[in-house]
Amino acid sequence: MTLADLTGRARALAREAGFDAVRITRADAPWEAGNRLRRFVEAGHHAGMGWMEETLDRRLHPTAMWEDARSAVVVGLNYGPDHDPLESLKHADRAVISVYARNKDYHDVLKKRLKQMARAFHGETGKAVKVFVDTAPLMEKPLAHRSGLGWQGKHTNLVSREWGSWLFLGVMLTEAELTPDAPETDHCGSCRACLDVCPTAAFLSAYRLDAGRCISYLTIEHKGPIPEEFRAAMGNRIYGCDDCLAVCPWNKFASQTSESAFHARAELEAPLLTELARLDDPAFRAFFTASPVKRIGRDRFVRNVLIALGNSGDSLALAPVLDLLDDASALVRGSAVWALWRLDREAFAAERGARLSGERDPDVRAEWLR
Structure with missing residues (x-):
């Protein structure tokens, strides 16, 4: 398969698996995100999340997880609410549960679709793949930023011009060489x-x-x-x-x-x-x-x-x-x-x-x- 064929199939299979957004970036290119994470942990800003320190070396770069990774297919699934979540704060006798946790565990939903996409891609291309949701030591937000899916805002979360704040992220790493998308620009401006x-x-x-x-x-x-x-x-x-x-x-x-x-x-x-x-x-x-x-x-x-x-x-x-x-x-x-x-x-x-x-x-x- 040609580079264009491989890239096209990766995109199409992500859509067929039901993802709302898909972008591609290099998994083996240098990036600054690892150094930022190291400074974050060294400053103690990870608080009691000892697992972040224990897995730091594996988090510093995608190839630290898998040295043969060449491309990252970053997918997003919209979980936008039908109301303003801040309204619930006005009712002090009622509990406020984060929007993402008011129904099924998103890890299960995303992992099932990622596996579907990965099996199909491997079956069609013969290229090795690995899939990740955010329980794995992979920095998916910087990958999403670099893929053009969105940018990491001032609150450190991903922001999308199309989906706002409400995207669950998943990643398929592959040994296949795919055509990368352009990174997204930071559009936060002076807003705080x-x-x-x-x-x-x-x-x-x-x-x-x-x-x-x-x-x-x-x-x-x-x-x-x-x-x-x-x-x-x-x-x-x-x-x-x-x-x-x-x-x-x-x-x-x-x-x-x-x-x-x-x-x-x-x-x-x-x-x-x-x-x-x-x-x-x-x-x-x-x-x-x-x-x-x-x-x-x-x-x-x-x-x-x-x-x-x-x-x-x-x-x-x-x-x-x-x-x-x-x-x-x-x-x-x-x-x-x-x-x-x-x-x-x-x-x-x-x-x-x-x-x-x-x-x-x-x-x-x-x-x-x-």
Whole structure:
């Protein structure tokens, strides 16, 4: 097959697999992204994501993952919502779950289509291929930028002139030589909407994120108690945060996804915090079947819900908060103590006095000793 034939088939097979966007770039060309990542990790801005440091050498360049890779076919799948995600923040008694996590796990959807595309390409051309979604140590956003699919905005996420902020990314590396597309230009200009909207001031400057301050990191990756300085700023966000994505002016060109797997489940659009707080482990697993939310586990999830309840000012929140003061998880108990303190100082003082004066297991009393 000629270069044009190979390139054409790669594009066509991506479309046949159901991807909304496809671009191609060299996988073996030099780039600066690896040095930026190294500086990010060396500065400690990856926070508690130790896996990023452990896999750093493999992340620095696509050929570090596979030395025979010559081309990268970068694909995108639109997950645009049918509403403004920021509207949900106005309802303090309701939980806000990031747009991407309100239905099926996108990793499963993308991986299935990538495998379909890769099998067909290998079968037709005989060229070796490997596929990646973002769980692999491959820097897919810089590849997408260099392929022309979009550019990494000041919030470090990909922005597309056609799809706005709402693209899931996947990559097929191949040993085949393909004709690359031109890189996209950065169109952020003087805009700083994404930087200014961040509730926790997680951006050190344009294009520089401190993950340890990011609500997405805190609610998903962080395993311990939420640091006190960020609890009030979390509001009712219990899994991820879309603020910097949602305010981007380029979303005026975005459209609602046509993929049913990404249409929000009704029960996940704006669930009551009080109902989520009552989920035990089996109920949590059943409620979030096939959802990316499931991977953080019940205890971290309820931790997040309790922070949101503490921020809600809702008198109905007291009952589930009181119930969770004796939860088996110290992480949950500590969050419940804070939520009670936020909701009702008198009830907190009475409960604290009763618990410290009575005979209690020291481990259970620890949350009240601060």
